[in-house]
Amino acid sequence: MSATALDRDAAVQARVVAALAARALRSQLRRAQFLLPAFLLPLLLLAVIASGTSAARHLPGFPSTGAYVGFVVGGTLVQGALLAGLTAGIALAADIEGGFFDRLLTAPVQRVSIVLGRISASIALGVAQASLFLAVAFIFGARYQGGVAGVAIAICIAAIAAGGMAGLASAIALRTGSLSLLQNLFPIVFVFLFTAPAFFPRALLGPTLRHIAVFNPLTYVVEGIRGALHASAALGDPWKGLVAATGLLLVTTVLSVLAMRGRLRAL
Amino acid sequence: MSAADDQRAILVEDLVRTYPGGLRAVDGVNLEVAPGEIYGFLGPNGAGKSTTVRILTTLLRPTSGRAWVAGHDVVAEAGAARRVIGVALQEAALDPLMTGRELLRLQGALHGLRRAQASERGDDLLERVELVDAADRRVGTYSGGMRRRLDLALALVQRPRVLFLDEPTTGLDPASRAALWREVRALNADGTTVFLTTQYLEEAEQLAERVGIIDRGRIVAEGTPDELKARVGEPALHVDLVDPAEAERARELLAAHGECSHRRGGGLIVRMSGARAIAPVVRTLDEAGIEVDTVEVETPTLDDVFLAVTGHAATDDPAPEPSLSA
Ligand SMILES: Nc1ncnc2c1ncn2[C@@H]1O[C@H](COP(=O)(O)OP(=O)(O)OP(=O)(O)O)[C@@H](O)[C@H]1O
Ligand SMILES: [Mg+2]
Secondary structure, eight states: OOHHHHHHHHHHHHHHHHHOOOOHHHHHOOOHHHIIIIHHHHHHHHHHHHOOOOOOGGSTTTOTTSSSHHHHHHHHHHHHHHHHHHHHHHHHHHHHHHHHHHHHHHSSSSSHHHHHHHHHHHHOOOOOOOOHHHHHHTTTTTTOHHHHHHHHHHHHHEEEEEEEHHHHHHOOOHOOHHHHHHHTEEEHHHHHTTTTTTSSSGGEEEEEEEHHHHOHHHHHHHHHHHHHHHHHHHHHHHHHHHHHHHHHHHHHHHHHHHHHHHHHHTO | OOOOGGGGGGGEEEEEETTTTTEEEEEEEEEEOOOTTTEEEETTSSHHHHHHHHHTTTSOOOOEEEEETTTTTTTTTHHHHHHHHHOOOOSOOOTTTSHHHHHHHHHHTTTTTHHHHHHHHHHHHHHTOOOTTTSSSGGGGOOOHHHHHHHHHHHHOOOOOOOESSSSSTTHHHHHHHHHHHHHHHHHHHEEEEEEESOOEEEHHHHSSEEEEEOOOOOOEOOHHHHHHHHHOOEEEEEEEEGGGHHHHHHHHHTTEEEEEOHHHHOOOESSSSSHHHHHHHHHHHHHTTEEEEEEEEEHHHHHHHHHHHOOOSSOOOOOOOOOBO
């Protein structure tokens, strides 16, 4: 193939990915059973955790002026990202079971584009969620010392993490094609979440959990988000967060592409 | 592949598909479809129709054998094959949360159309399948007939050269069925090759120029509907007389025209040796002063054909499961 033909093909595939992402986003936003967990659940947990206590000033590295909700919202962002990613997998499994996936497979599109469309949609969903959560927390007293840049970086990290989780969930959906299996993965999200210092600083975790947290990429994601939001190196390193989220995204994208290949081979 | 294969819209050679567990759903199918032809693939539940369609539309890999669509090998050149086919599967592959218009635009994008082109094409097709009013409603609220029509429109977005329709009229009311038949004929008149599966003998007879009858994964008969019917036997003439008492005299007179027998209610059945025997039969009776009430020609249906070639009726109790391979 000539260079121009390659370019043309790349442009067509980019349009295909965009169209698939727009469609995935749209049908995900229209499904109440997806919106509830992805948007409402994290906000509820935020309210519950932030309401009882005002321990903010005792947290190492946390600005003394901030409300505790400003600390907790970092965990809310990560929780939202995980749920956004998981619902992407559920939606993909629903496509497979419902037959819509066959329509995509009979179209002359790169199989990779089908996976990338799904993951891109979750990144976009992640941006929407993180913005909402940060705004709600702001209304309830959270202040972001990192300013606009810090908020933007935090949203960015959260959205990439959402894509990473979508990759993982999509890989599972493509391997199993089972909607009910994916739906039963909700508890796993919380295992991921609570083996990272999502709502408490790492120093306050028990010794076992603290060891596990070191190996959970979400630890760096949530700490990076907090560091960016509050411009505090003691809370976390935004770069580490960005690297961890991006690494997760790359690895799980590869996993889902491999899962797609495996699925097609077994047809 | 030889150049001659390019002359055929669909070519299938020794196609076999075994499902996990050893079931040979497609068991050595060979067929050819010429460009511009409507090919009817007729068979009862579980015969292997959908499995064949899924292989031809690149959704399933053959266990052995090969198949080409518009000259493209459906395994080795699946991408090229996908560019020239349109598919409406048995279970309409629709997203209930999207609207008809959105789905058509997405389908356009999947086939490389730009946004404006995709919208325009989508709007044209909405009109063609009479879904303009429902275009912005979610597909989940569509009736079965509307879903079928949308599914057909989606299959047409890319102006396919070869269109696969897997039981397109199952579950449709007679009016919708007739409308879909008209649409299929119009598409075919525009040069589209159509591969249509059906359980309805009437549908195959109405639409298809050639019919392949599949039973338990094998093609058991193939030909034009007329050829297939000719295999079963000659048409029969049902004659009702005004005065049934004259039936015996009439029978004696008509014996010259073919095998003649009495029928319940005083009429006669004449199995004619030639197709053009209606006029002589009526004339003979007329000349003898026997008044004829009604005359009906009964030609064998594909039902009769099916019974003759498979030994069981198409619509009777389902065929026994295809044999398991060793
Ligand atoms: N995924 C599958 N796994 C195992 N067996 C299958 C699978 N799909 C179909 N079969 C079996 O293969 C045989 C042929 O099925 P197929 O769907 O091709 O029949 P069909 O002619 O389309 O029938 P129908 O008119 O009911 O749609 C059936 O016995 C069916 O049970
Ligand atoms: Mg079928």
